[in-house]
Amino acid sequence: MNWDALWLSIRLASLTAVLLLLIGMPLAHWINASRWRWKFLAEAVIALPIVLPPTVLGFYLLIAFAPNRPLGAFYARIVGSPLPFTFGGLLVASILYSLPFAVQPLAAAFAGVDPRLIENSWMLRESRWRTFVRVILPLSRRGMMTAFVLSFAHTLGEFGVVLMIGGNIPGVTRTLSIDLYDQVQALNNRAAAETALVLLILSFFFLSIVAYINRSKGERLRGADR
């Protein structure tokens, strides 16, 4: 069992999930509130990682963040080193790759809040921002948990993007799924089996949490009707 790789995967997945919540909330709110006519295009872009081969995303990121390109040069100037083959590179790639898994549950949760509650908060003289904090967020806790767990689990399982943008540097970019690939390549079947089992159990565990959150939702709502 490669503990370095496990620790790296968990660090990457946690950071990605936290950052995705922060990025996903305003994005999800915008998707619900905006009346922009081209909004559907933005929604399609956000959903792209669901169907796009991860290698495609990795390829474009590699190109865009190459040190000789404007974006790559800008990133290198700010951070001090180029993005590809670093932990920062993995983080950026993971955030993009798991974006829909955070934004979609959040948008669904925000849309599920009774609009009259929002208007009632306005009438009690609370701003749109205060209304978001006092009404929409607390009533979207399930959606936030779902978004967090899904983006965590999805990041844990990513392979193609990591390989493209991160390479395979032990302790820096060698995540659990890359480690598994290495062990199979090295015909180290026993270690591979261990790693595979860990990934399977973790994924099952997280999806169970998501299923549990959404199972209890219906019962809670029925309770509220009485």
Place this chain on the structure above:
Amino acid sequence: MALTVDIEYPLPQGRLAAAFSLPIDRPGVAVLFGPSGSGKSTLLHALAGLIRPETGSIRFGETVWFDGAQGRFVPPQKRPVGLLFQESPLFPHLTVSENIAYGLRRWSAPDREDAVRRWIDRFRLTGKEDRPPASLSGGERQRVALAQVLAPRPPLLLLDEPFSALDPPTRALVRGEVRRWIEEEGASALVVTHDVVDALTFGETLMILSAGKLLQRGAPLEVFSRPASSEVAQIVGVENLLPAQVVASSEERVILEVGKGRLIAVGEAPHEGRCFVSIRAEEVILERGHPAQSSARNRLLGFVQKLIPVGVQVRVVIDCGFPLTALVTRQAVEELSIQPGAEITAVIKASSVHLIPTE
């Protein structure tokens, strides 16, 4: 100082086109009464700033809340208005106390707690302070919603069916408390209701809205007893609304032909020979025996057609040349042995026969 409104907004059926003005420098209640779909809630939402009228203007004293021509629109958060939604939803994640305190965030903690305690007390919600809204009855929820709206002390109240979910004794209590609060605060209120008692007793002004139009405005009793049109008469539920033909008129008396019968009314004859008469059922008195002559009163001989119990009273439908409905007590029904087929005399004061011109 007045709230001056002149706005237009499309309704699912028809168009809201309301122009009126209400004084806001003294406490007062104006009641909006009308059939559902007439635009009452839409009007409240436009005043609150939740919808933007297509054209026109809304002024609150010196402040312009909306001006279509200048493109001026004050958002709901900036209007000193308390809006009670129809079936107002409470914040489900907050307790009763937290719901009442929702609009008091800028107050000091002691002031806030004090206000919440007083509203709990006023609306008989003691013991429910820490309960979630889901555990309350419909009437309790409506009282919490009212307290939530009133607690921040808005100078203008917009209440959409504020007492509809309350049982009769609680309704009387809450109606009284809200009325007293308005007097104490010097607030103004615009109240939407379907309830005749609310319409008659809660406000000084009654406005009849139908299909987006303000049909009549006046003191409630005045509007109920003297509807300006047959449409208003129908909306306020005048039981006897009949087409009539002017037969003769002197300076202050009009003789009308109604169906096969005749009625005397006080007042000026309408210019055209045709009109409607409206008579409230409470103002029809029933007597046994044959009619005696009297100039000030209409005495009509007829036969009882049917009896319809309405709570403690009975609606008696009589055929006296035209269908006439009287509202009498159960006791009167027994004393006069009123039953279908019985001969009866209906007495109506000439001043209770109200003339409505045909449009």
